[in-house]
Amino acid sequence: MVSEIQNSKHYQCPVEATLEVIGGKWKPIILWQLRTEKLRFSGLQQSMQGISPKMLTKQLRELEEDGLILRQVYPEIPPKVEYSLTDFGKTMLPVLDALCKWGNEYLGRECALGKK
Amino acid sequence: MVSEIQNSKHYQCPVEATLEVIGGKWKPIILWQLRTEKLRFSGLQQSMQGISPKMLTKQLRELEEDGLILRQVYPEIPPKVEYSLTDFGKTMLPVLDALCKWGNEYLGRECALGKK
DNA sequence: CTGTATCCGTTGAGATACTG
DNA sequence: CAGTATCTCAACGGATACAG
Numbered sequence: 001m002v003s004e005i006q007n008s009k010h011y012q013c014p015v016e017a018t019l020e021v022i023g024g025k026w027k028p029i030i031l032w033q034l035r036t037e038k039l040r041f042s043g044l045q046q047s048m049q050g051i052s053p054k055m056l057t058k059q060l061r062e063l064e065e066d067g068l069i070l071r072q073v074y075p076e077i078p079p080k081v082e083y084s085l086t087d088f089g090k091t092m093l094p095v096l097d098a099l100c101k102w103g104n105e106y107l108g109r110e111c112a113l114g115k116k
Numbered sequence: 117m118v119s120e121i122q123n124s125k126h127y128q129c130p131v132e133a134t135l136e137v138i139g140g141k142w143k144p145i146i147l148w149q150l151r152t153e154k155l156r157f158s159g160l161q162q163s164m165q166g167i168s169p170k171m172l173t174k175q176l177r178e179l180e181e182d183g184l185i186l187r188q189v190y191p192e193i194p195p196k197v198e199y200s201l202t203d204f205g206k207t208m209l210p211v212l213d214a215l216c217k218w219g220n221e222y223l224g225r226e227c228a229l230g231k232k
Numbered sequence: 233c234t235g236t237a238t239c240c241g242t243t244g245a246g247a248t249a250c251t252g
Numbered sequence: 253c254a255g256t257a258t259c260t261c262a263a264c265g266g267a268t269a270c271a272g
Contacts, residue, residue, distance in 0.1 A: 011219075012145045012148065012149075012163070012164065013144065013145060013148045013216060013219075014215075014216045014217075014218075014219025014220050014222070015144040015145075015148060015212055015215040015216050015219055016141075016144060016145065016219070017219040017222060018215045018216070018218050018219040018222065019135075019139060019144060019215065021222070023135060023139055023140075024139075024244085025132075025244080025245080026245095028129065028131040028132060028135060029128045029129060029131075029132065032128065032129045032131060033128075040253080040254085041253070041254050041255070042253065042254075045254095047128070048128065050246085051245095051246090052245075052246055052247070052248090053254075053255060053256085054245085054246085054247095054255085054256075054257085055244085055245060055246080056255090057254085057255060057256080058244095058245095073254095076253095077252095077253090078253045078254080079252085079253050079254055079255085080253070080254085081253080081254065081255090091218070091221070092218055094214065094218075095214050095215060095218045096131055098210065098211050098214035098215075099130075099131040099134045099135065099211060099214075099215075100129060100130045100131050100134070101130075102130075102134050102207070102208055102210075102211045103127075103129075103130025103131055103132070103133040103134040104130050105207070106130070106133055106134065106137070140264085141264080141265075142265095156233085156234090157233075157234050157235070158233065158234075166266085167265095167266090168265075168266055168267070168268085169234080169235060169236085170235090170236075170237085170265085170266085170267095171264085171265060171266080172235090173234085173235060173236080174264095174265095189234095192233095193233090193272095194233040194234080195233050195234055195235085195272085196233075196234085197233085197234065197235090
């Protein structure tokens with residue numbers, strides 16, 4: 001998918017490419033939740049009030065294809081799957097941080113990633 | 117609109133609020149184009165290959181409502197309208213820059229806002 | 233020149249029920 | 253538990269024609 005973006009599209013500005021990867025309603029939140037800890041499917045679902053399993057699956061698959069998150073399947077009964085950020089995924093934490101900080105000024109609230 | 121966002125929604129993370137303002141297919145590009153110069157409606161349309169007037173109008177109105185851009189109407193015939201970033205709008209240039217830089221690494225290309 | 237109005241297809245996204 | 257499958261509605265977004 002990364003290669004598809006590189007090959008098939010041309011952008012006015014790389015911002016577009018970035019937003020194609022981390023944009024949308026749910027992806028930023030998923031990445032946000034994973035910034036500090038591994039989470040299971042059900043854990044993510046609880047963290048994100050209101051997302052349907054269909055949507056969550058879709059977003060997770062796309063993030064996985066783009067190499068931002070890792071999906072670890074434990075072959076147990078009942079099944080267990082853990083999601084975490086890859087090293088590549090971690091490279092965009094500063095970007096999320098920037099978005100977060102601007103949102104704070106905009107909303108006048110505090111940000112969990114906080115001071116650094 | 118800003119107040120609507122502040123009042124009616126609650127976010128898991130301020131990132132959501134930020135993306136609600138600068139997200140989408142066209143807004144980042146509009147802001148990008150306006151980062152260095154005032155532009156007229158037709159100028160923006162040319163800069164952004166393929167956008168329909170309807171879409172451009174809609175995005176511009178929303179950015180204006182959110183206080184990011186200024187719309188200056190010159191009461192002439194033929195009409196002339198110039199769009200520019202407000203001071204508030206300029207506060208998100210660093211954010212766009214962060215998105216841009218990550219896109220560059222991701223795409224391996226250069227960014228127009230450049231080194232700083 | 234700067235938009236509106238209309239039509240239309242595609243994608244996003246929620247609700248719900250169900251499966252291995 | 254971790255998803256799929258299906259249905260549904262709304263929002264996004266393109267094309268085009270037209271108006272002040």
